[in-house]
Amino acid sequence: MSAGGASSSSRVSGLPSSTPKAPPLVPTNHVTTLEGVTVRARIDPTLTVDDVLKQLCSSLKKEPASDFALRDESDELVTNDNLRKKIKGRVGLKLVKSPSRQAADTVEELQTREENDGKLRMALFELQKFIREEQFVQEFLKYGGLHMLVNHISIASRNSLAYALTSMQNLMDFDYGWGSLDDNFILRVVQILSSSQSPINVCRPATVILKKLVEADPLSAPGTLASTSKGPPALPPGSVYRYGFQVVFNQMKKERGLLGTVVDRLGSADTAMAQYSMMLINSLLSHANDDGWEEFVAELEQLNIRQAFIRSMSLHTIEDLTSCILDFQANMVRVTYRKKTTLVDPEHVPAHNDALSYIWNNSQLEVDEDDLGGIVQWRKLGFESEDIVQEFSEVGVLGLDCLRNFVETDLDFSKLVLEQSSRPEDRRCPLGKASNEVVELLSVYWNIFEPGYSTSTTFQPFFLDFYRVHFLATRFFLRMWGESGAAIGDFQRVLDLVQSQVKVALRSESVRPWREVEQEFNQSDYRAVRDRQMKELELEDDLLNKVPVRNLRAKLYKESYEFVRQQRIQCLLQGAWFVIALPQNAPREVVRRPKRPWRFMRLDSGLKYLHYVDSAVKFPVRSGLEDLPDRIDVSLINDIATGTCAPPPNVLRGDDDLPPAGVLSPSPLSFSLLNAHEGSLVDLIAPDQSRWADWTDGLNMLRKDGGHAPSTETSSFVQALTEIGLKIKLLDLSGEMVEIPTNLTAGPPPTDTNFFFSESLL
Known part of the structure; x- marks a missing residue:
């Protein structure tokens, strides 16, 4: 095989090159050696890469062939899968070190701990590229490269740290080899991210590493979906699926400023940094377990995470962020549903007791006794009983949070309560009950059912501001109550007005400004709202608004x-x-x-x-x-x-x-x-x-x-299947004109086992 520019050429096909009458061979590829010499070769595309290397090395007198590999001009490794394509495309090739030899040399160069060493920086820089290839990774791990890489991440800074972190990020694209990363490594990544002084090129790979660790929980391991109801599955030794939310969150709690820094980076001018930060938050939300979920979500809420994503919506000219924002919306549907189905428990959860105390203290009311000597406290705030846990049973912690936010937002809350207390008992607006019913109404409007994935295809800034919408809608309820001269028997009629107004005020959510929503709730005239609602009632079937039917729709939505x-x-x-x-x-x-x-x-x-x-x-x-x-x-x-x-x-x-x-x-x-x-x-x-x-x-x-x-x-398919299924189910009832109650009250349980079910009830 001759050097570049020579008139003759060798071939690597195994055909005799010395036949006198054979036509001149047309070179199909240029091969550049490690020394920079370029030769031309005709390569049989049916050969394996090993055979090609043996013949090339034999021609070039380079032994052993196992020390060498082929790469194309873009440094992609030539394998049996892509050799044919590159030969047919006459792609320029390079004879380079084999993955095994390259891995051994890289690990040797990583053994120095002098950060300013030029060879070390170059080794870390090139490692980012090589570690994406499985052949290299296997040899790199065999030579103890992971330990060396972790050591450099623990001590490096500036560009060397960025190269090392990016190499680790690329290694974690494989589902093996990094199962030995410990809490010290995770804490180091957390510390890097929590520092506002860390440069962007360091923060980007660190964010992705933390995200991958969150997603590597036991339930995400291949073939373990069926084991979710039986607890974490048994994992083989060395499995990378041994981390997850709790492992990462335990280290995050040691750097309390981390989440705040990540949230701040959502507004970064660097689009990739903003995107990675969104992806990390989404992964944490979707993988949070029962032990840390409430604490994590509470911390995010304190950091105004919803507002941060709403601001990002106004800057969504870059398509890369759109999907992340929609993912966050879907996660917040899950968060909202989970809050709604989490029971209020002031006896065992201090945060629930604190919220109830805050609401009561800000009302500036006093506890009284009724004619029977019973305590009168929560009934003064418009609840139907003193069993506050039962009062929030349908709306859960979501309802409690909404009522607390209402009290915090309304600076005249105590005056509002005092005004209602001064009215005749049957004319008082039941504020507590109204707040909970508005929560239920908004949950139905935004389809807060048990979700698998959200079918929303557009931004929903009003949904992300759920508490603010609840405040406006509850104030609207109070205004309609007063303007209509309502009595306690008119509660459902006023609630229907609020439901009608919600549909109007929140329409075109992705494009309407907040000021128009506030105007709809704060300035709409009672008569105009009532007239519009009466026209709507002519077109609607009240049956569809019954609670059992709404629950049936939620079940069918999941199935659809x-x-x-x-x-x-x-x-x-x-x-x-x-x-x-x-x-x-x-x-x-x-x-x-x-x-x-x-x-x-x-x-x-x-x-x-x-x-x-x-x-x-x-x-x-x-x-x-x-x-x-x-x-x-x-x-x-x-x-x-x-x-x-x-x-x-x-x-x-x-x-x-x-x-x-x-x-x-x-x-x-x-x-x-x-x-x-x-x-x-x-x-x-x-x-x-x-x-x-x-x-x-x-x-x-x-x-x-x-x-x-x-x-x-x-989205249309899911909604259509839900509505069709609902109508089919209701045909069995409406055809017989069966009355569907608004709610069902369970009777007392049997006192013994001497009972049976009536066949008419089965």
């Missing part, structure tokens, strides 16, 4: 979105053809038709990899994965951005529902699979709206930190 979720994942398992798209900001003059513009993708049965093949034309793809040589690790997908890219020119012939060829404006059917540190893994355009919704929603539901379905199609 689970059905749609399974359907979306089945579409991924079947696979589909897509057009490989172009970035929308690509200069028009350099845009060319790609050689293989079509990609077929299919999810494997283990839900771990997207297998694919690129082709010049669409062809029938067999079932299974034999026709799909390449793959993308689903765990590397951190986000799915939509409407981000444009179709290439001269690919579409009008037989697909896509924009005209040559137009570089973003296609509404485009989407990008984004990685936290590599950017876009692939940009694709779906052939139609249905497959676009199937894949964007399905991929979102596969993400560990995913929580929302971005397409209106999925």
Whole structure:
């Protein structure tokens, strides 16, 4: 094999090169050696990489061949999976150190503890790249590289620390090898993040590392879904799925300023930093366990996390943040539902007792006795009984928090209570009951049922400001009560007015300003509201507002979105053809038709990899994965951005529902699979709206930190299935004109076992 520029060339195919009558061999690849010498070679694409290396090293007199590997011009490692593609594409190759030799050399260079050592900095810099490759990782771990890397993270600073953290971040993309990270390492990462002096290039990988540790809990281990009801599953030695929320949160509590610093970074001018901070918060919310959930959420609320995300909504010109904000909304639906279903327990939970004491003390009322000698306290605030735990049984801690916020916000709360106390008893507005009913009303409006994922496809700033909306709606209730001259028997009539006003005031949530919402609640005239509500009653069936029917709708909603979720994942398992798209900001003059513009993708049965093949034309793809040589690790997908890219020119012939060829404006059917540190893994355009919704929603539901379905199609399907199922269920009742009560009261339990169920009740 001759050096670059020579007239002759060797081939690596095994065919005799000395045959006199053979035609001149055309070089198909250039190979550059470690010494910088470039040679030309004709490589048989049917050979394995090992065979190619043996023949190349033999020609170049470099032994042993096991010490060498091939990389392309972009430093991607040549493997048996991609060798054929690179040979056919005449890609320039480099003869470099093998992963084993590179790992040994890297670990040796990491043994120095002198941060200013140039070789050490270069080794850490290159480690970021090599550690993404599984062949290197296996050898790196074998030589004890993880221990060396952790040591440098504990002592390094500035760029060296950024390189080391990024290397650890890339290592954690694999589901093995880092199960020995201990609490000291986690605390070190927490300390790095909590310091406002840490530079951005250090904070970015540190944030992702903490996120990955949160998501590596035992219940997230492959094949353990069925074990969730039986406690944490048994893990094999060395498993990385031994961390999770509680392990990380225990270290976070040692640096009390960490969460505040992360929340502050939501407004960072660096988009990636803001995105990673949002992703960390979302992971903490979605993986929080029972032991630390309440403390964690309370701390987030004190830091005004809702307002921080609302501010981000006004800066959502960057698509990368949209998905994170929608994920946060979905997580807050879960938080709100959990608060609503958590019983108030002042006897055992100090925070609940403190909230009740705050409410009572600010009322400036005194405890009295009734005619029977019973205590009169909470009934003075408009509750129906003195059993305060029972009074909040339907709205839970959410109702308690809303009432406390009402008291904090209304500076004239004591005057309000005094005014109601001065009225005749049957004319007093039951403030406590009204507050709880408004909570229930808003929960129905925003579908606060037991959620799997949110079907909201738009920003919901009013929902994130739930307490503020509750305050406005409760004040509106009090005003309608007074203006209508209501008595205690008119409670439901006034509540119906509030329900009507909520629908009007909160309409077009993603685009309306707050001042218009406040005007609707504070300035609407009673007569106008009443007239509008009467017209609405003519069109509505009161049956649908009954509590049992609302509960039935909640149950059917859960079943409907689970059905749609399974359907979306089945579409991924079947696979589909897509057009490989172009970035929308690509200069028009350099845009060319790609050689293989079509990609077929299919999810494997283990839900771990997207297998694919690129082709010049669409062809029938067999079932299974034999026709799909390449793959993308689903765990590397951190986000799915939509409407981000444009179709290439001269690919579409009008037989697909896509924009005209040559137009570089973003296609509404485009989407990008984004990685936290590599950017876009692939940009694709779906052939139609249905497959676009199937894949964007399905991929979102596969993400560990995913929580929302971005397409209106999925949202419509879930809502339609819910309403159809509800109507079918109600046909059995309404057809017989059966009266559905507003609520059911359970009788006393039997005193012994001498009873049976009547057949008429079964």
